[in-house]
Amino acid sequence: MSRTVYVNGEYLPEEEAKVSIFDRGFLMADGVYEVTTVLDGKLVDFGGHAKRLERSLRELEMDAPCTMDELLEIHRQLIAKNGITDGTVYLQVTRGNPGDRDFSWPEPPVKPTLVLFTTAKPGFADSPLAKTGIEVITVPDIRWGRRDIKTVQLLYPSMAKMMAKKAGVSDAWFVEDGFVTEGYSNNAYIVKNGQIITRALSNDILHGITRAAVLRFAREAQMEVVERNFTPDEAYAADEAFCTSASAFVMPIVKIDAAVIGTGTPGHVATRLREIYIEEMRKAAI
Structure with a gap:
C-alpha cells in the first residue's frame, strides 16, 4: 500500500x-x-x-x-x-x-x-544505537555561510554522510577554522568536568529545535550549559559527546575519529538528557 x-x-x-x-x-x-x-x-x-x-x-x-x-x-x-x-x-x-x-x-x-x-x-524512540552510542569522523566544513536557514541545499551534507559510511561510522562532524560547527544533520556537544559545551547560535549552525529543548531541559535539571566553540582536540579529550536532532533525539557518541570518548560507552549526561527529552516531548506533543 x-x-x-x-x-x-x-x-x-x-x-x-x-x-x-x-x-x-x-x-x-x-x-x-x-x-x-x-x-x-x-x-x-x-x-x-x-x-x-x-x-x-x-x-x-x-x-x-x-x-x-x-x-x-x-x-x-x-x-x-x-x-x-x-x-x-x-x-x-x-x-x-x-x-x-x-x-x-x-x-x-x-x-x-x-x-x-x-x-x-515504529518504535524509533527506542533506538538500539542510543544504548551503544555511535562513532563519528570530522570533515572540513565547506558549506555556504547561512546554515541557520534550513534550506534544501544538502549536497555537501550528503557527501559528508557518504564519507562517514565509507569510514564505517554513523556520522560526520564539520570543522571550520579549527572548531567544530555541527554534524551533517544535527547539533554537536561535548561534556567536560560536568559542563555541557556546544557552539553558540549564529549563522554558522542550524538553530536546532531539538537543541533548544534539550538545553532548556538541561538547565532545568541543574546541569551547567556553556555555549562556546570547541576544537576537535577538546572533543577527543571529552568525558562524553552527543548530538541532537528531531529524528535522533539525544544520541550518545562514543568515538570521534580515532579517539574513544570517555569510557567508550554512552555517558550519564547524554543518557539522562535523552530520557528527559523523550518523556517531556511525549507529554507536550499535539
Missing part, C-alpha cells in the same frame, strides 16, 4: 505526485524544509518547527504557502491517512514554478510549492 502525500493542496498516492521540472526547488535548490517527529501519533514541538519555517521563509524573502494552522491540519491529516504512530513528517516549501529557468526570482512572485510526506519508524 502506497503512502498518501500532499502536493499543492491535494492528498495523492505517492505514485501520482508530481512537481514541475521548472520548479525552483528542483533547478536552484531554492527552498526550505522541516522534519517534525511523530510519537504516539502526535507531533513533537510543532510550534518550534513552524516558527523556524517562518524564519527561513522570511530570510529568503519567500511567501508562506499557507497559514501555520493550515499546515498543522495538513500534518494531522497525513498522520491519520498513513496510520503513523511513530515516525516523521517532512515538509518542503520552494519558490515555485515561474515557467522557465532564470537566476532572478520571479516577479511578481509565483505561488510557492508545498510538499509533505510521512515516514513510518
